[in-house]
Amino acid sequence: MTESTVPRRRLRSAAAGLSAASALAMLSACDPQPSDEQVSRERYGAPTEVAAFNNVDECKASGAFAQVTCEEAARNAAAEDSKTAPRFADRDVCEDQFGAGKCLVRNEGGQSFFVPLLTGFMIGRLLNGPGYRYSGLYRSGRDDRYYTPGGAWLYGGGYGGRGYSYQVGSRAVTAPVTTQRIQTRSSVVSRGGFGGRVSARSSGGWGGGRSFGG
Template sequence: MRSAAAGLSAVGAAAMLSGCDPSPEELSRKQFGPPTEVAAFSSVAECVATRDYTQQQCEAGQRAAANDDNRTAPRFADKSVCEDQFGSGSCQPRTDGGQSFFSPLLTGFLIGQLANGGGYRYGGLYRDRRDDRSYTGSGAWLYNGGYGGRNYRYQVGSSAITAPVTTSRIQTRSSVVSRGGFGGRSSTRGGWGG
């Protein structure tokens, strides 16, 4: 009887502690605003195959992501720090404005429709090897994969697609550790939608 009560108390305490941490969705909303639906693709062919977008829209999405990659990709001072997050062989040296750094390879693009008939917004995606999720250059992660029954639909914080992203700060090992990694996911790791 006593051990059963102690076990229940431990379960209750764990539940209370986990209830104190905000969910990944709450963290994303706090940093990037309310969720908006986006479509994520690794290629133009994958995008066109959905029949939700024309060849031209898919090509525009991939082109915009490639054109913006040097400006929006996460930047790291050391190759090892970049590869810790994005995988061995997934980071390349770059320079911009006289600064040298390492950035992950672009792994896809997203298409998001802006509100009030404002057209489409495109962005690049980077695949984190630790949790196998895609992130925008600003560190906003895509969640609730398969949204609307379609496995290429996700949600992301709305400011991740409405505001232009410029990554100028080069991250060091200490800055990445203090934030819990790219995207600042320090308090939670499991149970993300997707």
């Protein structure tokens, strides 16, 4: 069949479809996805500088903190882990976020759930007073980033020329972290993975865990 024999209605429909596809492509190009920092700012507040370490020896070797501070931070992270570690209903959902063999089962109040292994600790300075705020850290098997118990991710590694220095949303430092809810596959998928690495405007915010006092 030649073009001259194709019904005009079909030609018009095809042209309209191409025009719509072209317009959609142009809109997508003009409206890029928000950056990692933008999403973090929307969800967890303005960025603030924090230090992250895998262990006490790393912390002491940095020369940034006294030995007693490093030890206190590690001790606090370990003590709080039983309450603040992210909780998942199924092992495979936990391991999908944090890596195979990186999750363990826990029991509390007659419920069983899975949590990722504690892989480090964070030291942040309180904004409204002296002293530090400590938190455990959990390393993602997806992007190899540190995450706080409430799902905030550390970014900008090496900030200010210091290998241990990162940025994170300020609420990860200033707001209290409460006992986590048990997350299901649907709650994790709905926000684009642990921590909600999609825009708060499109996802509706943090959904699975009760964190930062929320």
